[in-house]
Amino acid sequence: MADTMQFDLVSPERRLASFQVTSVQIPGADGDMTAMEGHAPTITTLRPGILKVEGPEGTHDYVVTGGFAEIRADGVSVLAERAVVKGDMTQDQLDEMVEEAKATYSKAKDAFQNEPGPVDDAAKLLSDMVAMGDEIGLSAKQPNL
Structure with missing residues (x-):
């Protein structure tokens, strides 16, 4: 099984997610990217799109309108301007x-x-x-x- 990392998704209203994941697909302003454990530290701005998170408990999709993603070797933190669970x-x-x-x-x-x-x-x-x-x-x- 792939190694996991910490994922946190926060919007101004609330924390939407905080759990272990194997990958995070990020709609970056300069292009889409996928972060996994061991990724080089990066900070990127977000464009409106779908943030897709895969982990041991399945896949979760979130609609984001902008913000920032901080990628570290041990995890990803997303500070979204606005974020909604895709199904909601x-x-x-x-x-x-x-x-x-x-x-x-x-x-x-x-x-x-x-x-x-x-x-x-x-x-x-x-x-x-x-x-x-x-x-x-x-x-x-x-x-x-």
């Missing part, structure tokens, strides 16, 4: 997340009219949010960019 995710929650991303995009367009960086980042956030909804089987109303 509702259409209303997704709609609220997409609306927040739309508002962020709109503000960025107004505030940074000739500066594509922040506008592009906000558009990517909105796009990732819609793609996450598709991945979990919920339908986001297609945003008008």
Whole structure:
């Protein structure tokens, strides 16, 4: 059996998970990655997506909207802006997340009219949010960019 490591998932509201796992698939802002015991220490930002955790008791999926993951040789700690157990995710929650991303995009367009960086980042956030909804089987109303 594969070696295990400690996994902790915390959001501002509460601690969602704390148990031993064999791997954690992380939706990193710079690309997806899988952490296992002995992984090189890394800190990465999260993009909206599915955090998949595998361990002796099975697989657990969480919807995350952003935050940070700290990978250590002996474990992974995820500090999520917002996190929900994938099976508990509702259409209303997704709609609220997409609306927040739309508002962020709109503000960025107004505030940074000739500066594509922040506008592009906000558009990517909105796009990732819609793609996450598709991945979990919920339908986001297609945003008008």
